[in-house]
Amino acid sequence: MKNHGFTSIHDFLGDLLVYRNLSPVDPRLGGFRDKLRKLGLSLGLVPRKSDPEYAHIMVSLLKEARSLEMPVSIERLVYIGDTRLNDGTAFTNICRAGGWRGLAFIGSDKQGRQDAEILNQGNEKIYLANCWSALMDFGHFCRTQGFSLDEATAILVDIDKTALGARGRNDHVIDQARIEAVRHTITVLLGGGFDQVRFKTAYDRFNQPEFHAFTADNQDYLAYICLILGCGLYGLGGLVNDVQTGRLASFEQMIAEVDGQCDRLPPELNEIHGEIYRLVRKGDPTPFKAFRFSEYKTTAERMGKLDEDAEVDQLLQEEIVITQEVREVALMWRDQGALLFGLSDKPDEASIPSPELASRGYLPIHRIRTHAVGV
Incomplete structure (x- = not known):
């Protein structure tokens, strides 16, 4: 090439x-x-x-x-x-x-x-x-x-x-931009409570075909799930079990359940939860706006960033x-x-x-x- x-x-x-x-x-x-x-x-x-x-x-x-x-x-x-x-x-x-x-x-x-x-x-x-x-x-x-x-x-x-x-060929760089956007958004929202290992484990677990019926293969939903797991309202094992046993059959059911106990959320997450829940109820397929705005930036910053004569292997690994x-x-x-x-x-x-x-x-x-x- x-x-x-x-x-x-x-x-x-x-x-x-x-x-x-x-x-x-x-x-x-x-x-x-x-x-x-x-x-x-x-x-x-x-x-x-x-x-x-x-x-x-x-x-x-x-x-x-x-x-x-x-x-x-x-x-x-x-x-x-x-x-x-x-x-x-x-x-x-x-x-x-x-x-x-x-x-x-x-x-x-x-x-x-x-x-x-x-x-x-x-x-x-x-x-x-x-x-x-x-x-x-x-x-x-x-x-x-x-x-x-x-x-x-x-x-x-x-x-x-x-x-x-x-x-x-090059789609993994798009995926990297999206994952970085999720990580950045959750880092900002959780502050010192952000745990990189916990985040990656949760993201990788729910970003699998077996959970698509629950997440609707929607990255906004996945980002929100990682946020809620990151703040400790649910444990990863418990949430996985709830989904696999059918206690939680859909993302909409989960976010409604979170809303019913939003007094247990850290104060700084109440506002973002409320915004996302409102948009989910309206049927907006991209309710986590902060994540998507971040995704634009992480994507744009991976385009055209290398020298004009950069080697193909480097381009395919680092640039969209x-x-x-x-x-x-x-x-x-x-x-x-x-x-x-x-x-x-x-x-x-x-x-x-x-x-x-x-x-x-x-x-x-x-x-x-x-x-x-x-x-």
Whole structure:
């Protein structure tokens, strides 16, 4: 692999993207609430990537984005992502909501010789590859399927662990930034009561698939669990047992139980608990705002921090880098007339700087220049 120098997500996607809240970054596109009203959808919770409502909103956004530049109807969808379940489901839902033919590339760098598996789903096909360099082969596959990559084609590019911090190659640095943000947030809140070993043990224990039904695989919930364990309201063994035996079946049940005994919380934690509990009850999927604001900073500080000519091994270990293969095909397909649009499941609070940080020169994640690494 090679160091391809500095670039940014913005260099090939511009502002045509949405973060988790589904509010378009490009001001030319209508807001999320406007989309819901036009589509006749509920004005309640923001749908997640695998929800059918998410697909309808994305179809509306893609049509509007295409009309900004040319009066062409979208006929085909190409999706580039990194997870078979989440991205694959989103891809299928979007194709069916739009009535479009679709091809998806789901990639991850894995050991062994380059290989790919094709999943046929009627009008949609998913190309599962064990290396990101297979994206060029995927372009050839598109052509063999009679799939033109032109003005009538929309290209959806997943950002997290696809265009940025590629899965199997560089995604661990994204994870490190998130863990550091959790640790920093809890350190500030617990002060001298913070125990690094206790924190890491708790985080590692609950950050496992066996607890996803309890945590909803939600990092905000996990951060809160670590906070409550850190202050001593629960013991790790006892909480694990409560979850495994079903006494506590959900995070919502746990935080309600904490609220019932909040007089036992240290005074300095009462306010943050109250804020998180209020947002959980409102259905906000990212209720631990202090953690997410910290995550933005720890992520941004891992981008573009090394010298321009840094060695590839060092870049992949210390910096969140752009996936050159994704960048290369995106630019090529854009030149052929295809519409490029990015999507991210990272919360807006962890992706866009606060006004205070923006005044100090911090940029949205997609505008930060960092190295591109790839074949």
